[in-house]
Amino acid sequence: xxxxxxxxxxxxxxxxxxxxxxxxxxxxxxxxxxxxxxxxxxxxxxxxxxxxxxxxxxxxxxxxxxxxxxxxxxxxxxxxxxxxxxxxxxxxxxxxxxxxxxxxxxxxxxxxxxxxxxxxxxxxxxxxxxxxxxxxxxxxxxxxxxxxxxxxxxxxxxxxxxxxxxxxxxxxxxxxxxxxxxxxxxxxxxxxxxxxxxxxxxxxxxxxxxxxxxxxxxxxxxxxxxxxxxxxxxxxxxxxxxxxxxxxxxxxxxxxxxxxxxxxxxxxxxxxxxxxxxxxxxxxxxxxxxxxxxxxxxxxxxxxxxxxxxxxxxxxxxxxxxxxxxxxx
Amino acid sequence: xxxxxxxxxxxxxxxxxxxxxxxxxxxxxxxxxxxxxxxxxxxxxxxxxxxxxxxxxxxxxxxxxxxxxxxxxxxxxxxxxxxxxxxxxxxxxxxxxxxxxxxxxxxxxxxxxxxxxxxxxxxxxxxxxxxxxxxxxxxxxxxxxxxxxxxxxxxxxxxxxxxxxxxxxxxxxxxxxxxxxxxxxxxxxxxxxxxxxxxxxxxxxxxxxxxxxxxxxxxxxxxxxxxxxxxxxxxxxxxxxxxxxxxxxxxxxxxxxxxxxxxxxxxxxxxxx
Numbered sequence: 001x002x003x004x005x006x007x008x009x010x011x012x013x014x015x016x017x018x019x020x021x022x023x024x025x026x027x028x029x030x031x032x033x034x035x036x037x038x039x040x041x042x043x044x045x046x047x048x049x050x051x052x053x054x055x056x057x058x059x060x061x062x063x064x065x066x067x068x069x070x071x072x073x074x075x076x077x078x079x080x081x082x083x084x085x086x087x088x089x090x091x092x093x094x095x096x097x098x099x100x101x102x103x104x105x106x107x108x109x110x111x112x113x114x115x116x117x118x119x120x121x122x123x124x125x126x127x128x129x130x131x132x133x134x135x136x137x138x139x140x141x142x143x144x145x146x147x148x149x150x151x152x153x154x155x156x157x158x159x160x161x162x163x164x165x166x167x168x169x170x171x172x173x174x175x176x177x178x179x180x181x182x183x184x185x186x187x188x189x190x191x192x193x194x195x196x197x198x199x200x201x202x203x204x205x206x207x208x209x210x211x212x213x214x215x216x217x218x219x220x221x222x223x224x225x226x227x228x229x230x231x232x233x234x235x236x237x238x239x240x241x242x243x244x245x246x247x248x249x250x251x252x253x254x255x256x257x258x259x260x261x262x263x264x265x266x267x268x269x270x271x272x273x274x275x276x277x278x279x280x281x282x283x284x285x286x287x288x289x290x291x292x293x294x295x296x297x298x299x300x301x302x303x304x305x306x307x308x309x310x311x312x313x314x315x316x317x318x319x320x321x322x323x324x325x326x327x328x329x
Numbered sequence: 330x331x332x333x334x335x336x337x338x339x340x341x342x343x344x345x346x347x348x349x350x351x352x353x354x355x356x357x358x359x360x361x362x363x364x365x366x367x368x369x370x371x372x373x374x375x376x377x378x379x380x381x382x383x384x385x386x387x388x389x390x391x392x393x394x395x396x397x398x399x400x401x402x403x404x405x406x407x408x409x410x411x412x413x414x415x416x417x418x419x420x421x422x423x424x425x426x427x428x429x430x431x432x433x434x435x436x437x438x439x440x441x442x443x444x445x446x447x448x449x450x451x452x453x454x455x456x457x458x459x460x461x462x463x464x465x466x467x468x469x470x471x472x473x474x475x476x477x478x479x480x481x482x483x484x485x486x487x488x489x490x491x492x493x494x495x496x497x498x499x500x501x502x503x504x505x506x507x508x509x510x511x512x513x514x515x516x517x518x519x520x521x522x523x524x525x526x527x528x529x530x531x532x533x534x535x536x537x538x539x540x541x542x543x544x545x546x547x548x549x550x551x552x553x554x555x556x557x558x559x560x561x562x563x564x565x566x567x568x569x570x571x572x573x574x575x576x577x578x579x580x581x582x583x584x585x586x587x588x589x590x591x592x593x594x595x596x597x598x599x600x601x602x
Contacts, residue, residue, distance in 0.1 A: 052504075053500050053504070072503075072508075073500075073503040073504050074503050074504070074505075074506050074507055074508050078504070079504050079505065080500075080501075080504045082497065082500075084497065086497050086498055086501040088498060088501075088502075088515075088516060089520070090519045090520060090600070091600065095600065099502070099505055099507075099515070100505035100506050100507075103508075104506055148505075151505065
């Protein structure tokens with residue numbers, strides 16, 4: 001199957017400062033990819049370049065086999081959904097959603113019917129005549145999504161669209177978005193600095209740091225087998241060590257007294273309990289160690305401030321080969 | 330503690346009434362006085378109410394053969410000043426609000442400098458240049474010179490408008506398939522209406538009030554309403570002065586009202602679903 005979008009060695013500088021340093025990746029039709037990385041690593045710039053809002057200094061962006069590197073944003077079939085909903089405040093929900101269809105000269109009857117269908121899909125029918133200031137944050141993002149999806153773009157770019165919402169709304173909305181994207185069979189590229197969000201939304205996951213895509217693969221592979229300490233620190237839930245990575249589920253114990261003496265244990269790392277929390281109905285402890293912090297489930301009763309030893313039986317060596325996302329050069 | 334918790338209901342009512350009365354006295358009473366005065370032939374202090382009402386003042390105004398011409402010239406000039414201000418100030422303000430570039434500070438200072446230098450000084454200096462270009466004693470020359478006191482304010486107003494608008498909505502429109510012209514008419518223009526309204530009113534009023542600049546550059550050939558109106562100040566007929574003042578006040582309101590209706594009609598057509 002041919003690639004829908006292919007980016008080759010994209011570079012971008014701002015006042016001499018490199019922001020993108022040779023980013024390459026490709027996506028096939030219907031794929032849902034996520035790029036995760038810390039703030040300031042170049043994720044948003046990459047999306048803006050793909051959408052045509054920023055020019056690139058070198059490299060090539062191919063959409064459906066044709067270069068769109070120099071194409072204006074309005075001529076690309078790529079829609080970017082921003083962090084803020086950016087609804088037009090002087091237009092109603094229906095008018096906002098029909099906005100792009102009107103620019104594409106879709107006949108009036110057709111555009112209203114398509115917009116109403118989409119409004120129904122995002123569960124906003126009672127608010128079709130409301131104005132943006134009358135909507136909640138979650139509703140605004142739904143309208144923004146509907147406005148993008150109704151255009152049936154070749155590629156939908158989502159720039160941390162849920163970051164301004166509260167945790168529970170964010171969680172429910174990302175489930176809905178995932179479902180709608182699959183239903184509509186729209187190829188999407190989502191960027192976030194939230195690890196959980198990245199893993200949940202992706203078919204394919206890439207880790208970005210300092211202007212480079214440092215690892216690409218399926219969410220399971222990337223999370224379980226980070227290709228470097230850098231990648232492990234950004235995405236991996238586990239212990240990024242020099243000799244390799246210990247996935248969280250391989251941490252066999254938090255030992256408060258360092259009692260366990262087992263030959264099979266390759267790793268014993270001292271740490272300190274910093275907090276108690278509940279995740280997926282299990283008691284977990286956040287343990288700080290010299291490489292950062294990690295959340296570890298445990299049935300033991302531990303106190304914040306208590307010294308412990310993290311133990312694991314497996315260390316996976318960092319491996320750059322064999323787990324590439326697609327035909328990355 | 331909130332203000333309405335401190336002040337009881339009855340007392341609050343009295344304060345509101347007093348405030349309203351003060352506003353009436355400051356803004357509405359002078360207007361009513363001028364309207365009545367334009368119809369009163371002999372109404373002077375300490376007479377509280379006019380003894381006689383009539384159309385003498387208005388007859389003097391409308392019998393002036395230059396009135397219609399000066400009204401047309403004033404309107405023509407005002408409209409052109411507003412349009413030129415919009416054409417120049419909008420892109421300039423957009424660039425100043427949305428882009429950072431080398432020398433931005435110098436350009437800003439240059440664009441705002443006419444406010445700091447007395448207009449009459451600039452006009453005296455410009456007169457020679459305008460004579461050389463054959464623009465003195467002509468409407469086009471007066472139009473150019475009216476940009477001096479108006480443009481700095483226009484750029485300021487539009488810049489604030491563009492800063493409020495921001496880049497986000499325009500970029501959103503672009504990725505939804507909107508070209509530059511459509512983006513302007515469907516997003517920028519409707520959201521800049523409050524700034525455009527302020528610009529139109531202010532530049533029209535400033536242009537309307539230019540006596541010295543119009544007299545120096547227009548050389549008495551270009552007769553605007555102030556050129557016709559100010560000499561009447563030396564007359565003792567206060568009804569005529571009041572009538573002219575009303576005409577003077579109504580012109581910008583009329584212009585802005587018509588312009589607003591036209592603007593809204595354009596925006597409604599463009600933004601129809």
